[in-house]
Amino acid sequence: MTPTTDHAVVSWVPVCRYDDLEVERGVAALVEGTQVAVFRLADGTVRAVDHHDPFSGANVIARGIVGSRGDVPTVASPMYKHVFDLRTGACLDDPSTALRVYPVRVSGGVVAVRAAAGTG
Amino acid sequence: MNPAHPATRSHLVVVGGGMVAHRLVDALLQRQGADASWQVTVLAEEPRAPYDRMALTSYFSGRDPDDLQLGDPALWSDPRVTLHRGDPVTAIDRVATTVSTASGREHSYDALVLATGSSAFVPPVDGRDLPGCFVYRTIDDVAALRAYVEELRDRPVARGRRGGETALAGAVVGGGLLGLEAAGALRALGVDSHVVEFAPRLMPLQVDEGGGEGLRRLVQKLGVHVHTSTATARLHAGPDGRVRRMDFADGGRLDVRVVVFAAGVRPRDELARACGLPVGERGGVVVDDTCRTEDPKVWAVGEVACIGGRTLGLVAPGYSMAEVVADRLLGGTATFPGADLSTKLKLLGVDVASFGDAAGETAGALPVVYADPVAGVYKKLVLSDDARTLLGGLLVGDASAYAALRPLLGRPLGGDPAAWLLPEGVAGGPSGDLPDDAAVCSCNNVSAGTVRGAVRGAVAAGGGCDLAAVKAGTKAGTSCGSCLPLVKKLMTAELVSAGVGVSRALCEHFDISRAELFEVARVTGVRTFSELVARHGRGRGCDICKPVVASVLASLGAGHVLDGEQATLQDTNDHVLANIQKDGTYSVVPRIPGGEVTPAGLIAIGAVAVEFGLYTKITGAQRIDLLGARLEQLPEIWRRLVDAGFESGHAYGKAVRTVKSCVGSTWCRYGVQDSVGLAVALELRYRGLRAPHKLKLGVSGCARECAEARSKDVGVIATDKGWNVYVGGNGGFSPRHARLLAEDLDTDTLVRTIDRFLIYYVRTADRLQRTAAWLEEIEGGLEHVRAVVLADSLGIAGDLDAAMEAHVAGYADEWRDALEDPVKLRRFTTFVNAPGTPDPDLVPPARHVGETTVRHDGGDPDGAVLHTRVALEVVPR
Ligand code: SRM
Ligand SMILES: Cc1cc2nc3c(=O)[nH]c(=O)nc-3n(C[C@H](O)[C@H](O)[C@H](O)COP(=O)(O)OP(=O)(O)OC[C@H]3O[C@@H](n4cnc5c(N)ncnc54)[C@H](O)[C@@H]3O)c2cc1C
Ligand code: SF4
Ligand code: FES
Numbered sequence: 001m002t003p004t005t006d007h008a009v010v011s012w013v014p015v016c017r018y019d020d021l022e023v024e025r026g027v028a029a030l031v032e033g034t035q036v037a038v039f040r041l042a043d044g045t046v047r048a049v050d051h052h053d054p055f056s057g058a059n060v061i062a063r064g065i066v067g068s069r070g071d072v073p074t075v076a077s078p079m080y081k082h083v084f085d086l087r088t089g090a091c092l093d094d095p096s097t098a099l100r101v102y103p104v105r106v107s108g109g110v111v112a113v114r115a116a117a118g119t120g
Numbered sequence: 121m122n123p124a125h126p127a128t129r130s131h132l133v134v135v136g137g138g139m140v141a142h143r144l145v146d147a148l149l150q151r152q153g154a155d156a157s158w159q160v161t162v163l164a165e166e167p168r169a170p171y172d173r174m175a176l177t178s179y180f181s182g183r184d185p186d187d188l189q190l191g192d193p194a195l196w197s198d199p200r201v202t203l204h205r206g207d208p209v210t211a212i213d214r215v216a217t218t219v220s221t222a223s224g225r226e227h228s229y230d231a232l233v234l235a236t237g238s239s240a241f242v243p244p245v246d247g248r249d250l251p252g253c254f255v256y257r258t259i260d261d262v263a264a265l266r267a268y269v270e271e272l273r274d275r276p277v278a279r280g281r282r283g284g285e286t287a288l289a290g291a292v293v294g295g296g297l298l299g300l301e302a303a304g305a306l307r308a309l310g311v312d313s314h315v316v317e318f319a320p321r322l323m324p325l326q327v328d329e330g331g332g333e334g335l336r337r338l339v340q341k342l343g344v345h346v347h348t349s350t351a352t353a354r355l356h357a358g359p360d361g362r363v364r365r366m367d368f369a370d371g372g373r374l375d376v377r378v379v380v381f382a383a384g385v386r387p388r389d390e391l392a393r394a395c396g397l398p399v400g401e402r403g404g405v406v407v408d409d410t411c412r413t414e415d416p417k418v419w420a421v422g423e424v425a426c427i428g429g430r431t432l433g434l435v436a437p438g439y440s441m442a443e444v445v446a447d448r449l450l451g452g453t454a455t456f457p458g459a460d461l462s463t464k465l466k467l468l469g470v471d472v473a474s475f476g477d478a479a480g481e482t483a484g485a486l487p488v489v490y491a492d493p494v495a496g497v498y499k500k501l502v503l504s505d506d507a508r509t510l511l512g513g514l515l516v517g518d519a520s521a522y523a524a525l526r527p528l529l530g531r532p533l534g535g536d537p538a539a540w541l542l543p544e545g546v547a548g549g550p551s552g553d554l555p556d557d558a559a560v561c562s563c564n565n566v567s568a569g570t571v572r573g574a575v576r577g578a579v580a581a582g583g584g585c586d587l588a589a590v591k592a593g594t595k596a597g598t599s600c601g602s603c604l605p606l607v608k609k610l611m612t613a614e615l616v617s618a619g620v621g622v623s624r625a626l627c628e629h630f631d632i633s634r635a636e637l638f639e640v641a642r643v644t645g646v647r648t649f650s651e652l653v654a655r656h657g658r659g660r661g662c663d664i665c666k667p668v669v670a671s672v673l674a675s676l677g678a679g680h681v682l683d684g685e686q687a688t689l690q691d692t693n694d695h696v697l698a699n700i701q702k703d704g705t706y707s708v709v710p711r712i713p714g715g716e717v718t719p720a721g722l723i724a725i726g727a728v729a730v731e732f733g734l735y736t737k738i739t740g741a742q743r744i745d746l747l748g749a750r751l752e753q754l755p756e757i758w759r760r761l762v763d764a765g766f767e768s769g770h771a772y773g774k775a776v777r778t779v780k781s782c783v784g785s786t787w788c789r790y791g792v793q794d795s796v797g798l799a800v801a802l803e804l805r806y807r808g809l810r811a812p813h814k815l816k817l818g819v820s821g822c823a824r825e826c827a828e829a830r831s832k833d834v835g836v837i838a839t840d841k842g843w844n845v846y847v848g849g850n851g852g853f854s855p856r857h858a859r860l861l862a863e864d865l866d867t868d869t870l871v872r873t874i875d876r877f878l879i880y881y882v883r884t885a886d887r888l889q890r891t892a893a894w895l896e897e898i899e900g901g902l903e904h905v906r907a908v909v910l911a912d913s914l915g916i917a918g919d920l921d922a923a924m925e926a927h928v929a930g931y932a933d934e935w936r937d938a939l940e941d942p943v944k945l946r947r948f949t950t951f952v953n954a955p956g957t958p959d960p961d962l963v964p965p966a967r968h969v970g971e972t973t974v975r976h977d978g979g980d981p982d983g984a985v986l987h988t989r990v991a992l993e994v995v996p997r
Pocket of ligand 2: 173422
């Protein structure tokens with residue numbers, strides 16, 4: 001584990017203020033060239049996944065409807081309504097496909113995202 | 121593709137890849153399961169997998185040939201099946217047990233099934249081979265016919281000698297089922313079509329004299345010319361060598377540019393004849409009631425089989441034969457149950473159904489007839505001599521009673537037969553007490569008991585049960601579909617009696633239906649999703665229930681669709697007040713009420729398109745779509761449009777879309793009322809009304825119906841005395857014609873009637889249920905709705921009226937409101953951390969036509985205000 005090197009290479013990019021995020025409605029952010037969809041959930045947590053929808057090829061995930069399936073917090077792509085797990089990025093309608101998830105940090109009222117996709 | 125153990129399997133060869141061949145292979149595979157004993161080879165003459173020949177005509181409405189494919193295409197990649205397309209069988213050697221094909225291949229068989237169908241019969245008329253003469257049997261026939269007509273249409277000479285006045289004329293030889301289909305197809309191609317029938321009436325095989333007369337009126341009303349008792353003598357070529365004139369035996373003649381022969385079919389029994397198998401007197405391979413020929417290894421099914429001394433030209437008996445052979449090949453003992461020659465057809469939009477002894481040939485049979493020559497309705501029931509048992513029937517012009525009547529064949533009708541014949545007389549239907557052995561689906565031979573069993577099975581297994589499951593499990597309703605209303609009724613009754621009830625749950629978050637949710641919100645006054653889901657549901661919602669709640673709240677007048685929490689409920693279209701496109705950009709459709717637009721308005725729209733680089737297209741609903749707008753461009757586009765006097769057209773919402781109109785009495789020499797004026801008034805009255813699904817209206821200025829009002833949810837047609845109003849029409853996936861709700865209304869009564877109809881629909885329909893489906897579903901159907909809106913049978917008319925008044929008074933343009941609210945405007949950025957930056961991945965698609973060189977300078981913005989907005993603003997009553 002070399003966390004320090006990691007931080008030096010891919011840094012946390014501030015994207016907006018926490019208060020700017022509407023509950024259960026996403027925004028898109030450009031994080032070092034990558035399009036990331038950022039969501040604030042009803043329980044206050046913030047999640048970030050790919051903005052790119054693998055099914056339609058369009059950059060639209062942030063514009064989907066946020067909700068839940070069982071206990072899983074979800075977003076449905078606005079294009080063909082595929083539903084994704086916001087914690088893991090997995091597509092619940094097609095297990096062979098997943099969105100990348102990005103680490104999110106909220107500090108000092110600012111939301112920051114790290115561009116290197118993590119495992120959630 | 122190699123079978124696992126080819127040596128242990130017998131080889132079945134099927135000649136012909138038509139509808140019945142498909143059913144045979146499907147049935148055999150399903151029945152034999154995994155431990156397959158048969159390897160199947162299908163040798164098809166046509167270059168494609170089996171398709172739905174009955175739906176051939178829909179190919180004219182622009183369907184892709186692939187849409188006609190039958191069943192699950194996976195059947196043809198099953199390792200136990202091989203399909204050779206485009207390779208007809210040319211000979212059968214019964215001694216060597218082989219068949220050979222045109223490409224020179226040879227296949228040996230353990231069993232051989234002939235499923236070669238029929239070919240079109242072309243009567244021996246001189247000139248029948250001229251270019252321009254067609255038959256109507258295969259996709260290729262239809263494609264050739266279409267290409268020919270389109271080519272003629274594009275050549276100026278085809279438009280007739282008097283300067284393009286004359287429409288292209290075409291004739292169909294044969295006024296039976298196929299002839300009328302073909303005439304409809306020609307008409308759809310813009311051809312002025314004539315049907316020439318030798319017999320004294322249309323559909324001589326199916327209908328009696330009275331029915332034929334009703335049919336003639338209906339068909340003529342649709343603009344198809346009918347010539348009965350007329351024999352075609354010869355066809356003449358024009359100077360270009362193509363067909364140009366048709367002469368009749370009685371000396372009459374017709375100038376025609378295209379001729380379709382639909383004078384019957386002949387079984388394709390040529391292979392059987394050549395290998396010495398017996399054929400029937402009028403053709404067809406002779407088989408016994410197990411579908412076997414005199415050669416124990418050779419079978420025949422479908423239209424080519426001569427069973428019980430005759431060939432059968434419908435798909436249902438063919439399917440029964442396929443099931444019999446599948447059963448026999450696996451050692452079963454099935455026999456052909458006899459043909460049910462019931463048919464229900466929709467020819468040129470006219471319903472015709474005949475079942476049982478429609479002609480009344482049974483000794484002592486009593487016909488009971490209802491005829492309305494004006495409406496073109498003719499209905500006849502044939503009863504036994506004691507007037508109790510139903511022997512058959514014929515329905516022309518209104519076949520709504522067919523699904524319920526057919527299973528009662530041979531059974532007591534119960535009650536007064538007249539009740540079945542009067543218009544709308546069968547709203548309830550008798551499904552509840554239908555005996556288990558009554559056939560419900562004649563295409564697939566499924567009884568009421570089988571349907572009930574499937575429902576009970578699904579309930580016992582603990583799973584849910586819906587129509588799709590019943591269809592998949594029993595095959596009922598999977599062919600012509602005419603039995604579906606009945607299947608659904610049986611299913612519902614069974615579910616209710618099993619104590620399960622039909623699940624009306626919206627989704628996993630709400631156990632109640634949309635209509636119930638609407639009532640809950642209306643009565644409790646709860647106006648937020650969070651509270652509704654906490655009190656009446658669970659979880660955080662989803663892309664199904666959130667937009668439903670958003671729509672309900674909007675209908676209840678809970679403010680702008682982007683106010684507060686409501687914004688998070690909206691699908692992206694409603695969230696950004698525009699329609700999402702495949703690349704993530706949006707389209708913008710300004711309202712153009714009634715299709716009326718000023719030149720200045722057109723220029724203003726053009727100027728916006730030029731400024732923002734948008735693609736422009738005239739939509740199918742009389743307005744203009746501006747496509748390719750990026751999220752961050754939307755507010756500025758609206759600002760320009762709003763300044764020019766436009767407003768949101770709600771193309772994005774489940775809401776009132778447009779009121780389409782024709783030019784009407786202002787300009788048109790036939791118009792009897794001002795259709796544009798009414799359309800504009802209606803559109804301005806109902807604009808912004810949210811609903812369970814989109815709502816479209818139309819107004820035509822006379823019965824010629826150029827606004828296609830009867831294909832709308834609400835259609836208004838002008839009469840000399842006022843307006844006729846029709847409801848429950850739509851285009852789209854299953855087109856329906858709207859049905860008459862009320863006649864000759866004055867404008868005030870008309871508006872009040874539509875007000876009530878719309879609000880009643882908004883309150884009680886299911887999610888994504890258009891008015892047609894709602895009218896089918898709601899208890900009592902159209903009759904009930906008519907009673908509610910015209911006679912206030914539920915005592916809620918005042919409430920409905922008040923709801924519409926509140927809507928009209930509360931209307932505000934959603935674009936303008938968004939432009940005036942900085943909080944709402946914040947949503948229109950592509951990237952929260954780079955507001956001016958567009959999505960770098962966007963590449964606009966190319967146009968199909970070049971840019972014109974004419975440029976306008978934008979014009980005077982004041983001049984761009986729509987005339988209609990000023991002159992015809994609707995004042996709430
Ligand atoms: C733009 C337009 C096509 C065109 O270029 O002509 C269009 C475009 C779409 N139609 Fe349509 N329809 C358009 C006229 C029609 C018409 C013709 C008409 O209205 O006279 C019909 C058949 C009439 C009818 O609705 O009964 C029509 C029947 C449908 C249907 C099938 C509805 C049904 O009941 O079966 C859908 C699917 C749905 O709504 O579920 C649909 C859905 C759609 C969607 C929303 C599909 C989607 O989700 O992307 C398309 C939106 C694209 C966009 O951004 O505008 N569109 N669509 C037309 C817009 C008209 C307008 O000015 O608002
Ligand atoms: C426009 C139209 C509308 C219709 N509407 C209805 C309706 O509403 N209700 C209804 O019940 N019926 C309807 N029918 C009739 C129905 O389509 C037929 O009854 C049904 O298709 C018969 O199926 P089949 O498999 O016996 O023959 P087909 O579907 O005709 O299939 C036979 C196939 O065998 C092929 N073939 C022939 N000879 C050879 C050979 N030597 N080698 C290889 N292949 C060969 C042919 O090319 C053809 O593809 C309609 C027919 C048409 C044309
Ligand atoms: S939905 Fe309408 S506009 Fe879109 S592709 Fe289909 S027909 Fe065309
Ligand atoms: S009767 Fe044709 S599908 Fe059931």
